[in-house]
Amino acid sequence: MATEKCGGGASGGEPAGAPGRKLSAETAEAGTPPAAARPPAKAVASLMLCMALVALDTTIVSTAVPQIVGDIGGFSVFSWLFSGYLLAVTVTLPVYGKLSDTFGRKPVLLFGTALFLAGSLLCASAWNMGALIAFRIVQGLGGGALQGTVQTLAADLYPLRDRPRIQARMTTVWASCALAGPALGGVIAGYAGWRWTFLINVPLAGLALVLTVRHLVEPRRSPARRGPVDWAGALGIFACGGLLLFALVQGGVAWPWRSAPSLGLLGASAVLAVLVVRVERRAADPILPGWVWRRRTIAAVNLAMGALGLLMVAPMVFMPTYAQSVLGLGPVGAGLVTGLMTLSWPLTAAVCQHVYRRVGFRDTAALGMGLAAAVLFSFTLLPYPAPAWRPAVIMLLLGAALGLFQLPLVVGVQSTVGWAERGTTTASVLFCRTVGQAVGAALMGAVANATVAARLGRERLPGLPHRLDDVSRALAEPGGLSRAASEHLRAAVAAAVHHVFLGAAFAGVAALLVLLLLAPRRFPVLPEHR
Numbered sequence: 001m002a003t004e005k006c007g008g009g010a011s012g013g014e015p016a017g018a019p020g021r022k023l024s025a026e027t028a029e030a031g032t033p034p035a036a037a038r039p040p041a042k043a044v045a046s047l048m049l050c051m052a053l054v055a056l057d058t059t060i061v062s063t064a065v066p067q068i069v070g071d072i073g074g075f076s077v078f079s080w081l082f083s084g085y086l087l088a089v090t091v092t093l094p095v096y097g098k099l100s101d102t103f104g105r106k107p108v109l110l111f112g113t114a115l116f117l118a119g120s121l122l123c124a125s126a127w128n129m130g131a132l133i134a135f136r137i138v139q140g141l142g143g144g145a146l147q148g149t150v151q152t153l154a155a156d157l158y159p160l161r162d163r164p165r166i167q168a169r170m171t172t173v174w175a176s177c178a179l180a181g182p183a184l185g186g187v188i189a190g191y192a193g194w195r196w197t198f199l200i201n202v203p204l205a206g207l208a209l210v211l212t213v214r215h216l217v218e219p220r221r222s223p224a225r226r227g228p229v230d231w232a233g234a235l236g237i238f239a240c241g242g243l244l245l246f247a248l249v250q251g252g253v254a255w256p257w258r259s260a261p262s263l264g265l266l267g268a269s270a271v272l273a274v275l276v277v278r279v280e281r282r283a284a285d286p287i288l289p290g291w292v293w294r295r296r297t298i299a300a301v302n303l304a305m306g307a308l309g310l311l312m313v314a315p316m317v318f319m320p321t322y323a324q325s326v327l328g329l330g331p332v333g334a335g336l337v338t339g340l341m342t343l344s345w346p347l348t349a350a351v352c353q354h355v356y357r358r359v360g361f362r363d364t365a366a367l368g369m370g371l372a373a374a375v376l377f378s379f380t381l382l383p384y385p386a387p388a389w390r391p392a393v394i395m396l397l398l399g400a401a402l403g404l405f406q407l408p409l410v411v412g413v414q415s416t417v418g419w420a421e422r423g424t425t426t427a428s429v430l431f432c433r434t435v436g437q438a439v440g441a442a443l444m445g446a447v448a449n450a451t452v453a454a455r456l457g458r459e460r461l462p463g464l465p466h467r468l469d470d471v472s473r474a475l476a477e478p479g480g481l482s483r484a485a486s487e488h489l490r491a492a493v494a495a496a497v498h499h500v501f502l503g504a505a506f507a508g509v510a511a512l513l514v515l516l517l518l519a520p521r522r523f524p525v526l527p528e529h530r
Helices: 025-029 041-059 062-072 082-103 105-124 128-157 161-193 202-213 231-250 260-282 296-325 331-351 352-358 361-379 388-414 419-456 468-476 483-518
Strands: none
Touching: 025 468, 041 082, 041 128, 041 161, 041 296, 062 128, 062 388, 082 105, 082 231, 082 260, 082 419, 128 161, 128 388, 161 331, 161 352, 161 388, 202 419, 202 468, 231 260, 231 468, 260 331, 296 331, 296 361, 296 419, 296 483, 331 352, 331 388, 331 419, 352 361, 352 388, 361 388, 361 483, 388 419, 419 483
């Protein structure tokens, strides 16, 4: 029994006359399948396989970098193997979301899988680093279609009461593949060669294509009336998002934040953002329609998910560094500490439906984020040095808290729209989360660098690095430092990570305030989803 109310007013939080809010026969026709209908197991397997492809390729290349650089060179730019892929996935999410609402989910999923497969083949045939980076971008263009469309199809194929279960499975697949990626990449690169880290995608993507073609049946067809595709808006979003993410990825790394390149890129992205808004207002069928931000529920979820992306940088990026450099754990031990979060996250996501059926989507998510903010803050209270079990428990509790936060928002916001708007809505949520990650990486990286630089500048010890460029080398080879210098460097890194987690806790508080102040207490769930 759904507890979320439908309609506008104080409980719904949406204007009765907002576009797409009419509870008409057309809306009901665009709903989810009845509770008795269950998608074939092979269709669900195709979705999970597509999700696994995107998650695996996010991390599998990391441990193959030494072999790649040794074979084709390009050490100075190898980071773009990851940044280029992330850029392509992120900026195409809104485009594919709109295309899936216009032409249907299955065609977009097939196109994305085929493009991902082609990109994998091209990556395996790369002759230098420039070509490999370009082909990784091709992979990302396909990955953007897979990531958003799979999440949308999960909502299409399952009624509201069953969506937490399928979304929890998707989360488990993503977490498991992302966690196993580095280990698998190292084994493949060591025994079969780095090109097989890409060729392994070919049979998996081929199987996903076959399963999708033969077994995936969309519950509803796309709308009969199709307006012209907003290619101008798509190009503008691609360019604006690309410039912004490029500036965030390179700022403070390739050049200072206050340098001409950083300011120029940020200024150009701001100008393009204004132009995109003007283009989208005039478009007959915009890629990123204004109702995504005018509707109170969707806007609040977008902002909250952006804050989630920002705070996730702390545990996913800085916890492995803390575990190895401060706690003295090896790569396997650091992976286990971080992996505890990916263990508890899907477990609480699977059972959170019992909570939100009683208190609603918003309050369940607020409970999860409140706990997450408290857990993140508790990390800053850890003594130095701390036993390894304490951050391990923190990661376990953080995953449990975030499982209560993310899934109710995704399921809830998908339930406030009909079929024809679900792809765009899901893509906007994922887009905001990914942009939040990019912003978080830039901000928290700057905080960590400033903290380490300040701590190192206070002492003059033999062998102690005083340039940030030398810190990573000193951490990797601590044998060249005196005991006092090594301890001081470890303490500096610990302080930096503490500051990062404090920033993440503030991001959690911001997400909590967004939910409590902007989101309606009861999401305006359409009757078709009940």
